Amino acid sequence: MARSSSYNTRQKEHILSILRENSSRHITAGILALCLQEHGTPVGIATIYRYLDQLADEGIIRKYTIDSKTGACYQYIGERHNCSEHFHLKCVKCEKLFHVECDYLSELGTHILAHHGFQVDHTKTVLYGWCKNCREDEN
């Protein structure tokens, strides 16, 4: 990783704080800006985007692009992604994030590397779809 040295500033702490508070769901840059304002710690939108980009690069948060209308969403992941290889399933309806560990999925990475020459990065990959609850609610 070894990113360019960066200062720790009040703004960055506040941004991270909001992201942590909302780690169970993902929020847009706009919502984040609103939250910061409500907390009495407003941060310029440009700074927000710049830091969000950086955090996504570092793997601390994850960037989602589900709908081009609402724009990109961000979600705090934190240090969890080091512990063990697991995949993320994200429900496009309820927006819940599921962590899944399973041999079949672990082999997936091996297979893709062997047969398609592509090395999957689990920390950046999310499988989108419908969770059980939301599928049942639809019917």
Next chain:
Amino acid sequence: MARSSSYNTRQKEHILSILRENSSRHITAGILALCLQEHGTPVGIATIYRYLDQLADEGIIRKYTIDSKTGACYQYIGERHNCSEHFHLKCVKCEKLFHVECDYLSELGTHILAHHGFQVDHTKTVLYGWCKNCREDEN
């Protein structure tokens, strides 16, 4: 389905024609507009978006939202959409997008549904990682 009655116009034919020509990849509305211009059959961008929306509703084409920077992408599906699903692999280095069709990956969806109660949506899912070329360039 049963959409409202709609006229067949020159513009719609041209749009569909370009989409069919590029059915092996997906293109943005902007690129589509450019292609139409190069073919000597320019179509207003508003018309393009309106028709694209309609086609996506009807299932003739598919709308992807992979990256908020480039905007939504569209791909002609036509009658094919029954035959096989394909996955997207995106290189985080060169940002190239790879389309992969393979039985192993097709079974993945079946497995996840059966064992984790989660129904993957291929049109929204992208596996991130490193492509062969970029891995070799690094070393």
Next chain:
DNA sequence: TTGCGTGCAAAGGTTTTGCATGGCA
């Protein structure tokens, strides 16, 4: 002829960029 489709331009939204200022180490 009637009503839908089209094109233009403007509006709306998200994201990026340039630049001067201020703050951290």
Next chain:
DNA sequence: TGCCATGCAAAACCTTTGCACGCAA
């Protein structure tokens, strides 16, 4: 002190919308 981060505003996008006109049926 020397950079880097920040904020503001403007710019650059993509996408949608309103409206008058033209064309398909």
